[in-house]
Amino acid sequence: MPTKITSWSEYQVRERPPPPPERVSSHRWFTEDMDHIYREVRDELPLYVQRTAEEKMRNHSLAGMRASHEVMGLLLGGRFTWQGREYALVRDVATTELEASEYHVRFHEDGMEGLFESLDDLDFVYSIVGWYHSHPGIGCFMSDTDVRTQEGSFNSPHHSALVLDPVRREMEAYHMVEGNVVLRALGIYWDLHQDPYRG
Amino acid sequence: MEIEVTIRNAENGSVLNMELDPNTTIEDVIEGAAEFWHKEAGAYVLRRGKKLLKGQSTVADAGLKNEDVLELIPDPEGG
Incomplete structure (x- = not known):
C-alpha cells in the first residue's frame, strides 16, 4: 500500500571547529597508504575519530579475532562545517549481538533492541556517520558485500567505512566517490582533559 | 483511519512526516522513506523506541499511533 509524505525538513549542519592539530x-x-594520506591532509581531515571510540573498535576487533569471527558496529557522531569545509566526528560506536563468521558479519535480529538501547543511552544527539567491521587476518579492503553496504546505506559524502585487521594490526577507512570506494584520511583526536593518545 | 508519523533518518538527522493507512506494512513504510532519501530499502530497519518494527506487520499490527516518532536505522552487512 503506498505511503504519502506530507512534509520534510533537512538537517542543518552546524558550524564547529574541528579538533585542534x-x-x-x-x-x-x-x-602505509593510510598514513600517507593522513600526512597529506592532516590540517584539513574529513574524518576525526574520538580516542575512546577507536579503542572500543580496536578492542572489539581483537575480541572477535580470539573467537575467529568478524565484528561490526556503527560509527556515531555528527557532521559539521568549519571555514567552508565539511567534516565528520565519530564520538562513539555502538554494536550488539552479531551473526558472524570468519568472513561475514551482520547484526543479529535478537540484538536489535540492545543496539537501540545503546543509541538511546548516548549523551549527545547522534547521526550514524558510517560503520566499522573487521577482516581478521585477510587485510583491509572493501569486499563486494562491503561495497554493496556502502552503496546502499552509506553513500553520502560524510559517510565512512572503517576496516580493521586485528591479526595484521591494520586499519583503513573508505568512502564513496562517484560510485567508487576510495581511501579516506582520518585522524584520532582526544578531548582537552584526556591523556594524549598513545595507541 | 489514517495516521501521521514522523520518521527520522538516523544517518543525517533529517525528518519527514508520512501519512499511513492502518493496512500499510512496515516494509512499505521503510520503502517510502528509503526512496525519499535515495537509499536501498533492504538495508534498513525501522524502530519505535527500543522496539524493532517487523517488516511484514502492518501499521495496525505494530500499534503505531498518530504522531509516533520512528527512526530509520541502517542494517549493514560486512564480508
Whole structure:
C-alpha cells in the first residue's frame, strides 16, 4: 500500500571547529597508504575519530579475532562545517549481538533492541556517520558485500567505512566517490582533559 | 483511519512526516522513506523506541499511533 509524505525538513549542519592539530594524531595500525594520506591532509581531515571510540573498535576487533569471527558496529557522531569545509566526528560506536563468521558479519535480529538501547543511552544527539567491521587476518579492503553496504546505506559524502585487521594490526577507512570506494584520511583526536593518545 | 508519523533518518538527522493507512506494512513504510532519501530499502530497519518494527506487520499490527516518532536505522552487512 503506498505511503504519502506530507512534509520534510533537512538537517542543518552546524558550524564547529574541528579538533585542534595538537590533539589529533595518526594511528599505529594505519597502513602505509593510510598514513600517507593522513600526512597529506592532516590540517584539513574529513574524518576525526574520538580516542575512546577507536579503542572500543580496536578492542572489539581483537575480541572477535580470539573467537575467529568478524565484528561490526556503527560509527556515531555528527557532521559539521568549519571555514567552508565539511567534516565528520565519530564520538562513539555502538554494536550488539552479531551473526558472524570468519568472513561475514551482520547484526543479529535478537540484538536489535540492545543496539537501540545503546543509541538511546548516548549523551549527545547522534547521526550514524558510517560503520566499522573487521577482516581478521585477510587485510583491509572493501569486499563486494562491503561495497554493496556502502552503496546502499552509506553513500553520502560524510559517510565512512572503517576496516580493521586485528591479526595484521591494520586499519583503513573508505568512502564513496562517484560510485567508487576510495581511501579516506582520518585522524584520532582526544578531548582537552584526556591523556594524549598513545595507541 | 489514517495516521501521521514522523520518521527520522538516523544517518543525517533529517525528518519527514508520512501519512499511513492502518493496512500499510512496515516494509512499505521503510520503502517510502528509503526512496525519499535515495537509499536501498533492504538495508534498513525501522524502530519505535527500543522496539524493532517487523517488516511484514502492518501499521495496525505494530500499534503505531498518530504522531509516533520512528527512526530509520541502517542494517549493514560486512564480508
